[in-house]
Amino acid sequence: MSIENVExxxxxxxxxxxxxxxxxxxxxxxxxxxxxxxxxxLAQRDIDPTLFDSGxxxxxxxxxxxxxxxxxxxxxLGATHTPGHLLSQVCATGVRGLFAxxxxxxxxxxxxxxxxxxxxxxxxxxxxxxxxxGPGGYGQSEDQVTYNxxxxxxxxxxxxxxxxxxxxxxxxxxxxxxxxxxxRYEQYQDALKDDQAFQKRYMTLPFTIPNSSFRKEVxxxxxxxxxxxxxxxxxxxxxxxxxxxxxxxxxxxxxADGNAAMILTTADKAQALSNDPGIRIxxxxxxxxxxxxxxxxxxPIDAAARALTAARVDYSQIKAIKTHNPFAVNDVAFxxxxxxxxxxxxNFGCSMIWGHPQGPTGMRAIIExxxxxxxxxxxxxxxxxxxxxxxGMAVVLRVSER
Numbered sequence: 001m002s003i004e005n006v007e008x009x010x011x012x013x014x015x016x017x018x019x020x021x022x023x024x025x026x027x028x029x030x031x032x033x034x035x036x037x038x039x040x041x042l043a044q045r046d047i048d049p050t051l052f053d054s055g056x057x058x059x060x061x062x063x064x065x066x067x068x069x070x071x072x073x074x075x076x077l078g079a080t081h082t083p084g085h086l087l088s089q090v091c092a093t094g095v096r097g098l099f100a101x102x103x104x105x106x107x108x109x110x111x112x113x114x115x116x117x118x119x120x121x122x123x124x125x126x127x128x129x130x131x132x133x134g135p136g137g138y139g140q141s142e143d144q145v146t147y148n149x150x151x152x153x154x155x156x157x158x159x160x161x162x163x164x165x166x167x168x169x170x171x172x173x174x175x176x177x178x179x180x181x182x183x184r185y186e187q188y189q190d191a192l193k194d195d196q197a198f199q200k201r202y203m204t205l206p207f208t209i210p211n212s213s214f215r216k217e218v219x220x221x222x223x224x225x226x227x228x229x230x231x232x233x234x235x236x237x238x239x240x241x242x243x244x245x246x247x248x249x250x251x252x253x254x255x256a257d258g259n260a261a262m263i264l265t266t267a268d269k270a271q272a273l274s275n276d277p278g279i280r281i282x283x284x285x286x287x288x289x290x291x292x293x294x295x296x297x298x299x300p301i302d303a304a305a306r307a308l309t310a311a312r313v314d315y316s317q318i319k320a321i322k323t324h325n326p327f328a329v330n331d332v333a334f335x336x337x338x339x340x341x342x343x344x345x346x347n348f349g350c351s352m353i354w355g356h357p358q359g360p361t362g363m364r365a366i367i368e369x370x371x372x373x374x375x376x377x378x379x380x381x382x383x384x385x386x387x388x389x390x391x392g393m394a395v396v397l398r399v400s401e402r
Contacts, residue, residue, distance in 0.1 A: 015367055044204070054109065058363070112266070301392075324361055
């Protein structure tokens with residue numbers, strides 16, 4: 001199987017603003033919301049949804065009747081006869097969805113596919129698992145979002161503890177983490193310059209917020225909601241989340257809500273769907289890895305190395321790097337292991353700043369990576385990120401002239 005014939009049409013992707021936990025998007029069913037956004041975005045691009053012969057939905061948090069997966073939102077956006085499937089790989093869902101979508105096209109199962117990623121961390125499902133043979137017939141229950149963030153299924157540790165473990169492994173200080181957190185906030189400010197010119201390359205702003213029935217408007221978002229002003233002094237005042245540790249709420253991400261999507265197609269059809277037919281976007285290689293138990297932030301290191309090998313390039317050829325960095329620890333450890341400049345990664349923003357709705361997190365970062373490469377005149381870009389279960393996924397893209 002070869003992905004050489006798979007392309008991402010330039011501009012055939014979008015993201016909502018990301019809204020903070022229990023914020024402006026908390027009332028919206030994630031799948032219905034993704035379909036509502038996609039229908040509007042496709043109409044803006046004059047793209048007929050019936051052209052899709054496949055669809056992929058990446059989502060991690062259960063929603064009402066999410067059992068039905070991708071066919072439901074596909075139908076809602078107008079792709080009424082398009083088959084599709086639902087997948088989930090926690091924070092790596094965006095890259096896994098890209099891999100699945102590209103694979104279908106490479107295998108000849110589809111010509112043009114819509115990849116949707118959607119999640120709502122707010123108001124996560126409370127799930128009950130019956131156990132008829134248990135004492136009194138009682139089963140188990142969990143709050144899907146909050147419980148799993150605090151309790152690893154294998155060893156019981158929290159996600160934050162994995163950050164502390166990797167900080168200790170690489171000898172990373174609190175001062176280093178705070179310096180990177182401040183730099184990431186500064187980089188995000190570049191995306192807001194000139195009336196949010198960078199974000200408007202892929203995001204409709206102001207963004208209209210629908211009500212829960214999607215029949216009327218109830219407000220607007222002028223950008224991401226939940227980004228806090230960051231200063232050296234403010235970071236220094238924060239106490240570690242775990243006593244004696246180095247991870248604080250200032251050098252880690254926050255839960256959020258939102259969605260992002262992308263069209264993939266064959267090389268001969270990409271030009272017709274592109275905002276600029278002269279720009280070509282190729283997927284060059286994927287990588288995946290799993291690291292030591294309770295060391296999740298280190299997984300992107302090996303995942304990136306494998307993606308570079310698959311793409312037959314090295315770090316000297318990479319012009320832009322984006323990471324999913326739930327902790328500043330991720331970026332510092334990655335830079336230590338690879339020799340890249342930690343202060344030059346994640347230009348224009350990253351998940352540590354604009355939040356983490358899980359499924360769409362990596363998808364938005366990949367979209368921003370493409371736009372950064374276009375501004376740089378083309379070249380290779382790398383996205384890598386961690387995911388629950390001490391794993392990571394990465395992808396190498398190339399932007400060039402057609």
